[in-house]
Amino acid sequence: MAGFGTVGQGFAEVLALRKDFIKERYGEDARLVCVMDSSTYAADPDGLDPLELVARKKSTGKVGDVRYQDSVEVMKSVEFDLLVEVSPTDVKTGGAGLKSITFALESKKDVITVNKGPLALKFGELVSLARKNRCKFRFEGSVGGAMPIINLCHENLVGEKIASIRGIFNGTCNYILSKMDNGQTFEQALKEAQQMGYAETDPTNDIEGYDSACKAVILANSVFGRDVTFSDVEITGISSITSEAIALAAANNMVIRLIGEVSPTKLEVSPRLIPKGHPLSIAGTLNAAQIVSDLAGPISISGRGAGRKETASAILSDLIAIMDDRKRT
C-alpha cells in the first residue's frame, strides 16, 4: 500500500474488521506485505498487522523504520500482487501516485486507487497498460467516495446506454452552498467548512471546481469511453456565488449546487439552479448523482463522498471484485 494517511489507515482498519469475512470467502487472508508513507516503509512477506501499523503511525508519525527515497525501488524489493495507491492527489503532474501505478501495471500487478491525479491526467494510458498486461485496475473510490457510481455503471447498468451523469461530486462545495441557503455569506460558510475540517487551508481545489472536474474526467473516460483530460473540462467554481443569488433562487423555489455534467458530448462543472426537492438539491456534505439511461430512465444515488472508513469501503469493494475475479479464473 502506497500512502498511509486518512484513507490508508482507514483501509488498514477495514482489512482488520473484514479479516474473517475475507478468510471465509477466499479461504486465505489478504496479506499486507508492504506499506509506505512519504518517507518510510514497513515490509514483511508473511503479512503486517494492520492495526499495529495504525498504532505505530499514530504514536511515531511514521509507518515503518526503514527510510526510502524512491517508491519504485521499494516495490521492486518486495513480492506483491496488488497495489493499493492512496498517496496525495497531484493534478498537475500525477505525482508519486502516477509513478507507482505505472510501475505496478508494467510489472503485471493489479491496482486499486482512489487518487484522482493519475486518473484525470493519464486515464487512457493507464487503462491501456492494464489491458496490455492483463491486470485489473479499479478506482471506485476516486469519484463520490462511498457512493458506488463507477461500478454501478460498469456492472449493474452494463446493458444500458447511459445518456448522461449529473452530480454533486464535492462535499465541501455542497456544505458551503447549503450553509448559504441558511443565510450565511460565502466567506462565513467557507470559514466554517475549514473549522469543521471539510475544507483545506487552501480551498482552491474545491471551490474553483478543480476537484469536481477531476471526477468528471474519470467518469467521462471510464463510463462514456471518452478520451479526455483535466484541461478539456469547462469549469466554473462557486466563489462568485453571492447571498443575493442564493436568495433569488430560493424565491423561485430553487437552490444553487455545483454540478458536474458528463455525457458523450458534455464535460462541464458549474453552479446550476436546482428545483427544491430534486435529488440533486441535497444539503450538507453528501455527494449525489443522477444517471440517465435508455432503459432504466433516471437513477439517483447519494452517499458520503469522503471520509476514512467511507473511502476505505470503496477500496474494499474493488478488492472483493478483484479477488472474486481471480477466484473465477
Add this chain to the structure above:
Amino acid sequence: MLVNAELYVKDLPGQLVDSLTPISMVDGNITAVVHDREQIVNQRICVNVTFEVADNKGLDRLKAIWKSKDVMIARMGSVYETHTMEYMLIGKFSAANVEKLLEEASNVVSLESSDVSYSSKNATSTRTAMITAEVLTPEDLEKLDRFFRSACRESGIVYIRGL
C-alpha cells in the same frame, strides 16, 4: 402533432363518447379531456379535448367524421410542447442591459416567452437577475445556452443555468 379542440356536443346521453371515439378511428391518442357542463350554448355542452394525430391528413379525416356526427368544432389549434430554462446572472449590469440581452437572444432563437426578476436586496454594486425563457425545441435551448454563456463571458457576468 398535438392538437387542442373545443367541441360542442348535444346534451344527450352517449354524446360525449360519440364525440371522442372518432379520435381513435384516425389512430389518434387523447391526452386530456375537460367536459364542461356549465358551458352550454344552444343546448350543447362544451368538450375541450387535447389529442395527438399523426398528420394533417388524419386531422382532416377526423374533422369530416365529427361533421357527419353533428359535433360542432368551435375552436381548433396546435399545441406546442415548450422547453423552459432558468438563467441567473450575477454581475455589474442594468435592467436595460438585460432587456438588450433578451432582444439579442430572440434574434438567435424564437423565444415563446421570457420573464425577468431581480434580487430585492442590492447591498453591493453587483446585481442578480433571474431570467425564465421558454423555447420550442431542445435544439433552441442548446442555442440559447450557448448564446447566454458567450454573451455573459464577454461582459464579465457570472451565469448560472438550470438543469
